Amino acid sequence: xxxxxxxxxxxxxxxxxxxxxxxxxxxxxxxxxxxxxxxxxxxxxxxxxxxxxxxxxxxxxxxxxxxxxxxxxxxxxxxxxxxxxxxxxxxxxxxxxxxxxxxxxxxxxxxxxxxxxxxxxxxxxxxxxxxxxxxxxxxxxxxxxxxxxxxxxxxxxxxxxxxxxxxxxxxxxxxxxxxxxxxxxxxxxxxxxxxxxxxxxxxxxxxxxxxxxxxxxxxxxxxxxxxxxxxxxxxxxxxxxxxxxxxxxxxxxxxxxxxxxxxxxxxxxxxxxxxxxxxxxxxxxxxxxxxxxxxxxxxxxxxxxxxxxxxxxxxxxxxxxxxxxxxxxxxxxxxxxxxxxxxxxxxxxxxxxxxxxxxxxxxxxxxxxxxxxxxxxxxxxxxxxxxxxxxxxxxxxxxxxxxxxxxxxxxxxxxxxxxxxxxxxxxxxxxxxxxxxxxxxxxxxxxxxxxxxxxxxxxxxxxxxxxxxxxxxxxxxxxxxxxxxxxxxxxxxxxxxxxxxxxxxxxxxxxxxxxxxxxxxxxxxxxxxxxxxxxxxxxxxxxxxxxxxxxxxxxxxxxxxxxxxxxxxxxxxxxxxxxxxxxxxxxxxxxxxxxxxxxxxxxxxxxxxxxxxxxxxxxxxxxxxxxxxxxxxxxxxxxxxxxxxxxxxxxxxxx
Numbered sequence: 184x185x186x187x188x189x190x191x192x193x194x195x196x197x198x199x200x201x202x203x204x205x206x207x208x209x210x211x212x213x214x215x216x217x218x219x220x221x222x223x224x225x226x227x228x229x230x231x232x233x234x235x236x237x238x239x240x241x242x243x244x245x246x247x248x249x250x251x252x253x254x255x256x257x258x259x260x261x262x263x264x265x266x267x268x269x270x271x272x273x274x275x276x277x278x279x280x281x282x283x284x285x286x287x288x289x290x291x292x293x294x295x296x297x298x299x300x301x302x303x304x305x306x307x308x309x310x311x312x313x314x315x316x317x318x319x320x321x322x323x324x325x326x327x328x329x330x331x332x333x334x335x336x337x338x339x340x341x342x343x344x345x346x347x348x349x350x351x352x353x354x355x356x357x358x359x360x361x362x363x364x365x366x367x368x369x370x371x372x373x374x375x376x377x378x379x380x381x382x383x384x385x386x387x388x389x390x391x392x393x394x395x396x397x398x399x400x401x402x403x404x405x406x407x408x409x410x411x412x413x414x415x416x417x418x419x420x421x422x423x424x425x426x427x428x429x430x431x432x433x434x435x436x437x438x439x440x441x442x443x444x445x446x447x448x449x450x451x452x453x454x455x456x457x458x459x460x461x462x463x464x465x466x467x468x469x470x471x472x473x474x475x476x477x478x479x480x481x482x483x484x485x486x487x488x489x490x491x492x493x494x495x496x497x498x499x500x501x502x503x504x505x506x507x508x509x510x511x512x513x514x515x516x517x518x519x520x521x522x523x524x525x526x527x528x529x530x531x532x533x534x535x536x537x538x539x540x541x542x543x544x545x546x547x548x549x550x551x552x553x554x555x556x557x558x559x560x561x562x563x564x565x566x567x568x569x570x571x572x573x574x575x576x577x578x579x580x581x582x583x584x585x586x587x588x589x590x591x592x593x594x595x596x597x598x599x600x601x602x603x604x605x606x607x608x609x610x611x612x613x614x615x616x617x618x619x620x621x622x623x624x625x626x627x628x629x630x631x632x633x634x635x636x637x638x639x640x641x642x643x644x645x646x647x648x649x650x651x652x653x654x655x656x657x658x659x660x661x662x663x664x665x666x667x668x669x670x671x672x673x674x675x676x677x678x679x680x681x682x683x684x685x686x687x688x689x690x691x692x693x694x695x696x697x698x699x700x701x702x703x704x705x706x707x708x709x710x711x712x713x714x715x716x717x718x719x720x721x722x723x724x725x726x727x728x729x730x731x732x733x734x735x736x737x738x739x740x741x742x743x744x745x746x747x748x749x750x751x752x753x754x755x756x757x758x759x760x761x762x763x764x765x766x767x768x769x770x771x772x773x774x775x776x777x778x779x780x781x782x783x784x785x786x787x788x789x790x791x792x793x794x795x796x797x798x799x800x801x802x803x804x805x806x807x808x809x810x811x812x813x814x815x816x817x818x819x820x821x822x823x824x825x826x827x828x829x830x831x832x833x834x835x836x837x838x
Contacts, residue, residue: 184246184247184250184379186625186629186630186635187221187250187254187375187379188250188254189630189631190629190630190631190632190635191221191629191635192254192371192375193632194632194635194636194639195219195221195371195374195375195639196367196370196371196374197367197636198219198636198639198640198643199215199217199218199219199370199374200366200367200370201640202215202218202643203215217370217373217374218643219374219639219643220374220381221374221375221379221380221381222380222381222382222383222467222617223247223380223381223382223383224382224383224384224385224467224470225243226239226240226242226243226244226246226382227240227243227382227383227384227385228383228384228385228470229384229385229386229390229450230385230386230387230472231387231724236446237446237449237450237453240382240384240450240453241453241457243382244378244382244457244461244465245323245324245326245461247378247379247380247382247465248323248377248378248379248461248465249320249323249324250379251375251376251377251378251379252316252319252320252323252377253320254371254375255316255341255368255371255372255375255377256313256316256317256320258368258371259309259312259313259316259368260313262309262364262365262368263306263309263310263313265364266305266306266309266360266364267303267306268303268305268355268357268360269302269303270302270303270304271302273355273356273357274355274356275304275351275354275355276350276351276354276355278350278351278354279304279308279347279348279350279351279354279355280304282308282347282351283304283307283308283351286307286308286311286312286344287307287311289311289333290310290311290314290315290333291333292314296310296311304351305348305351305352308344308347308348308351309348312341312344312345312348314333315333315334315335315341315344316334316335316341317334318331318332318333318334319331319334319335319377320334321334322334323461326460335377337377337462338372338373338376338377338462338464341372341377342369342372342373345365345368345369345372346369348361348365349361349365349366349369352365376462376464376465377461377462377464377465378461378462378464378465380467381464381465381466381467382465382466382467383466383467383468383469383470383507384450384454384466384467384468384469384470385469385470385471385472385509386447386450386469386470386471386472387471387472387473388471388472388473388474388475388479388482389473390443390447391447391471391479391482391483391486392414392479392482393441393443393444393447394440394443394444394447394448394486395411395423395482395485395486396411397440397441397443397444398426398437398440398444398448398485398489399411399412399422401435401437401439401440402422402426407441414475414476414478414479415475415476415478419478420477420478420481423478423481423482423485424481426485426488427481427484427485427488427499427531428499429499430497430498430499431488431496431497431498434489434491435489437489447486448486448489448490451486451487451489451490451492451504452490452491454466454490454492454504455490455491455492463503466504467505468504468505468506468507468544469483469487469504469505469506469507470507470508470509470546470586471483471506471507471508471509472509472511472548473509473511473515474508474509474510474515474522475515475518476518476522477522477525477526479508480506480508480522480526480532481526481529483506484502484506484531484532484535487502487503487504487506488502492504494538499531500531500534501531501534501535501538502531502535503535503538503539505539505544506535507544507545507546507586508522508523508545508546509545509546509547509548509588510522510545510546510547510548510568511547511548511550511551511552511555511588512548512551512552512555512556513552513555513556513560513561513564513677514555516547516552516564516565516567516568517564517568519545519547519568519571519572520568520571520572520574520575523543523545523572523575523576523583524575524578524579527543527575527576527579527581528579533579533581536581537581541581541582542581542582542583542584542613542614542615543576543581543582543583543584544583544584544585544586544615544617545572545583545584545585545586546585546586546587546588547565547568547569547585547586547587547588548588549561549565549587549588549589550588550725550726550729551725552564552565553725553729553740554723554725554728554729554740556677556680556681557676557677557679557680557681557740557743557744557745558676558740558741558742558743558744558745558777558780558781558784559672559673559676559677559744559745559748559777559781560673560674560676560677560680560744562773562776562777563669563670563672563673563773564673566606566607566608566669566773569585569607569608569611570608570611572585573608573610573611573613576613582613582614582615583613584612584613584614584615584616584617585607585611585612585616585617586617586618586619587603587616587617587618587619588618588619589603589618589619589621598776598780600618600638600641600642600645601641601642601644601645602772602776602779603776604616604642604645604646604648604649605645605648605649605772606772606773606775606776607649609652609653610653611653612646612649612650612653613650614650616642616646618642662770662771664763665767665770665771665774668752668760668763668764668767669767669771669773669774671752671755672748672749672752673748675744675747675748675751675752676744676745676747676748677744678744678747679743679744679747679748679816680743680744682812683739683743683744683809683812683813683816684720686808686809686812688802688804688805688808688809689720689809690720691800691802691805692797692800692805692806692808692809692810693720693731695799695800695801696735696796696797696799696800696806696809696810697731697732697734697735697737697796698731698734698735699723699727699731702727702730702731702734703727728740735792735793735796736787736788736789736790736792736793736796737788737793737796737813738784738787738788739813741780741781741784742781742784742785742788742817742820743813743816743820744816745777745781745820745823745824746816746817746818746819746820746821746822746823746824747816747819747820749764749820749823749824749826749827750819750823752764764827765827768827778824778827781820781824782824785817785820785821785824788817790814790817793810793813794810797809797810
C-alpha cells in the first residue's frame with residue numbers, strides 16, 4: 184500500500200488521462216474505457232504459507248478498502264477547499280440545483296452545511312460527498328461495510344455524484360474546472376474503486392484435495408481412516424459431478440472436519456461473507472496452483488458451492504467466483520489444453536464463465552516451468568500452451584486470457600516488459616493481459632512517479648500494439664518453419680538440462696556449493712523454501728532454486744542447455760540450419776528474446792567465483808563432475824550465442 188499512497192494513486196489516473204489526450208490528438212475522440220486495473224494476492228495467497236490465515240485475508244481486504252477510501256477523501260477535501268465559486272457569478276442549472284437540494288436533505292444537516300458555505304453551491308455539494316465518505320470510512324473501520332446508512336454503498340454512487348458535479352460545472356460554463364479538477368478525481372475513483380486492488384486468493388491443489396476428501400467422508404458417513412478414490416480417476420470425478428448437480432437446501436454441518444479442511448472451507452465462506460460488506464469488486468479470482476487435471480478445478484467449484492458462492496439458491500446453475508487454474512510445470516503446461524477443453528465442455532463451467540464476462544483466465548507459471556525444463560524449453564512450452572489454449576477457447580466460444588506469473592530475474596520470466604509482450608503468440612491477448620510484479624521489481628519500477636508512469640504506459644502501449652497487430656495480421660499464428668526449429672531446439676535444450684538436474688551428484692553439489700540453506704533461513708520470502716518440508720529437489724520451490732544459483736554466480740537457470748541445443752541444431756542441419764537460425768534471430772520475437780536474455784545472463788555469470796564456491800563441496804569427485812559439466816556448457820553456450828548474433832558482444836569484454 185506504500186506504493187499506492189506514494190505513486191500509484193496519482194500516476195494511474197494520469198496514465199489514463201494521457202491515453203485520452205493521445206486518442207483526441209490522433210483520432211479526434213477521447214474517453215477511452217478504463218484499461219488499467221490493479222490486483223494483489225498479498226494477504227490472500229496461502230499456497231504454502233501457514234501464516235496467511237482467513238483472519239489475515241479479512242484484514243487485508245479492510246486495509247485495502249480503507250486505503251482507497253482515505254485517498255478519495257483526501258482528494259475530495261482538496262477539491263472542496265479550492266472550488267469556492269460563488270453563485271452570484273454564475274448561472275446554476277436546474278438539474279444541479281435539484282441534485283444539491285437532495286444531497287443536503289439526505290445529509291441530515293443541510294441547513295448547517297448551507298450556512299457554513301453560503302452562496303457556494305459546489306462546495307456545499309462536496310461537503311455532502313465528504314460526509315458520506317466519512318461515514319463509509321467509519322463503517323469500514325467497524326466492519327459494517329454496506330450496512331452503513333448514510334455512507335456510499337458502492338464506488339459507483341460516488342462516481343455518479345462526481346459526474347453530477349462535473350455536469351453542474353459545465354452547465355455553468357466552467358468546463359475547464361470540470362476537466363482539470365473533477366475528471367482526475369473521477370478517474371481515480373473509477374480506477375481504484377473502494378478496494379485499491381482486486382484481492383486474489385490462492386491455494387494449492389493438494390490442500391484443496393485434502394478438504395474435498397474430508398467432505399467426501401462426511402457425505403458418505405465414512406470414518407477418517409477410509410481412503411478417498413484417486414483424484415485422477417473416474418469415481419472421484421463422478422462424485423464431484425454428482426455433488427455439483429445436487430440442489431442445496433442449506434449449509435451442511437461440517438463441524439467435525441479436520442483443521443486443514445475447516446480453514447480451507449472457511450476461506451470460501453469468508454469470501455461469501457465479505458462480498459456484501461466490501462463489494463464484489465474487492466475480490467479477484469480463486470487461483471488454484473499445481474492444477475493437474477480437470478477434477479482439481481471442479482473441486483474448487485464444489486467448495487465455492489458449499490460456501491454459498493453460486494448465483495442461484497440451489498447451487499446448480501453457475502458459480503459467481505472466478506476460478507483460475509495455474510499451470511506451472513512443463514507437464515502441466517502440456518496437459519493444460521486438454522484440461523481446459525474438458526472443463527469448458529461442461530455446462531456448469533461454461534455458464535459460469537459467460538456470466539462473468541465470457542473470459543476464462545488461465546495463469547501460467549514461469550518460475551516452476553524454468554526449474555522443471557530449463558530456460559529455452561520453458562519459454563517454448565509457455566508459448567505453445569498459449570497458442571493451444573487460445574484455440575481451445577475459440578472452439579468453446581470463450582475467450583481465454585492469460586495471467587503471466589513472472590518474477591524479477593530472467594530465470595523467472597523477468598525480461599523487458601515491452602519485448603515480452605511483443606513475443607506472445609499472435610491472437611493470445613484478447614482484451615486482457617495480466618502479469619505479476621514481484622519483490623524488488625516493485626521498488627525498481629514503481630518507487631517514484633516518473634518510473635511508475637513510464638512502466639504503466641509501456642505495458643499499456645505494448646498490449647495495445649500486440650492486440651492491434653494480431654487483428655490486422657492474416658494467415659497462421661506463426662511460421663511453421665520457425666515452430667519446427669524451436670521444437671527441435673527445445674527438445675535438445677531440455678535433454679541437456681535434464682542431464683544436469685538428474686545427475687545423482689547434483690543435489691549434494693547444490694547443497695554444499697550454494698547458500699541454499701542460508702537463504703531458506705532468511706525471512707525474505709512469501710513462503711517456506713520447500714512445499715511440504717521434504718528435502719528433495721522436486722519439493723524445492725523455484726525461487727530459492729533461482730536465488731541460490733544466482734548467489735554462487737553459476738546462474739544455470741538462465742542459460743544452461745541453450746548452447747548444446749544450438750550446437751546440435753547446426754550439427755544436424757548444417758549451413759541451412761545456421762541460416763535458419765540467423766533468419767529467426769531477425770524475424771522471430773520469441774527466439775530473439777531468448778538469445779538476448781541468455782546473452783545478458785552469461786554476461787553476469789562469473790566462473791571464477793563459481794569455482795570458489797565449488798571448493799566448498801567436500802567430495803572432489805562430485806565437485807569435478809558437476810562443475811565440469813557447468814563449465815563445459817558455459818563455453819559452448821557463449822560460443823553459440825556469439826555465433827548466432829554475429830556481432831561484437833558485451834560478452835567479449837568479460838572474456
